[in-house]
Amino acid sequence: MLRIRPELVDAMVAHARADHPDEACGVIAGPEGSDRPERFIPMVNAARSPTFYEFDSADLLRLYREMDDRDEEPVVIYHSHTATEAYPSRTDISYASEPLAHYVLISTRECGNDEGPAEVRSFRIVDGEVTEEPVEIVA
Amino acid sequence: MSVEVRIPTILRPYTGGEKNVSAEGATLAELITDLESRYAGLQERLVDEQGLRRFVNVYLNDEDVRFLGGLETELSDGDSVTILPAVAGG
Numbered sequence: 001m002l003r004i005r006p007e008l009v010d011a012m013v014a015h016a017r018a019d020h021p022d023e024a025c026g027v028i029a030g031p032e033g034s035d036r037p038e039r040f041i042p043m044v045n046a047a048r049s050p051t052f053y054e055f056d057s058a059d060l061l062r063l064y065r066e067m068d069d070r071d072e073e074p075v076v077i078y079h080s081h082t083a084t085e086a087y088p089s090r091t092d093i094s095y096a097s098e099p100l101a102h103y104v105l106i107s108t109r110e111c112g113n114d115e116g117p118a119e120v121r122s123f124r125i126v127d128g129e130v131t132e133e134p135v136e137i138v139a
Numbered sequence: 140m141s142v143e144v145r146i147p148t149i150l151r152p153y154t155g156g157e158k159n160v161s162a163e164g165a166t167l168a169e170l171i172t173d174l175e176s177r178y179a180g181l182q183e184r185l186v187d188e189q190g191l192r193r194f195v196n197v198y199l200n201d202e203d204v205r206f207l208g209g210l211e212t213e214l215s216d217g218d219s220v221t222i223l224p225a226v227a228g229g
Contacts (some may be wrong), residue, residue, distance in 0.1 A: 025226070027226075042212055043226075047227075051229055052227070052228070052229050053227060053229075054225055054226070054227035055225065055226040055227070057196050057203045057225070058203065059195070060225070060226060061198050061203075061221065061223065062221055064221075066141075073148075076224060079208060079228060087229040088228070089228065090229070091227075091228050091229030092228035092229060095194050095227045097147070097149045097194075097226070098144070098148065098149065098226075099148065099149060108229030
């Protein structure tokens, strides 16, 4: 299960809406081993694409160095789907490389850039296997 | 010549859980061969027939080796190599 504060969910959805129709992506870091998402870090989608996302390679190194210095890990890795449901695609599954992370997907297919319903779901992706998990929003 | 190599979480099962390991090599290719000799299976996760795998980033100090010499990138004593899988998807 993913336990997450409401303002972090809102921040991911706002990022996804702002970047629609391209995919938005980012991380919520938290203290190592805590499983607590705390620090919201929106990333640039270097692919700038409606069907693909990738962190820029220099940004990626900076991000991991910074998390290391702060004894953090990527508790949540999020990205948006802009035309399909909030479920991991085949590419999402094949490139998933953080077995401890919650992979959060946000679908903006209904809301686009506007207010309106955005689907938010969370998954574990380990060794090519996807398991959906409940999201508990706790203030 | 000794180079420190930073191993990402997903590859730590190969290094017995170690986050940082030392390895030897005058080039990145030699370094990976040296790593493979002690941590069997690691090489296949880093390279394929084309060279470095597309969704694995390897940095020499602060620079992505794709912008240096790829697998032929030369290493010096005291360098640090960081391996990070790309964060990507569709």
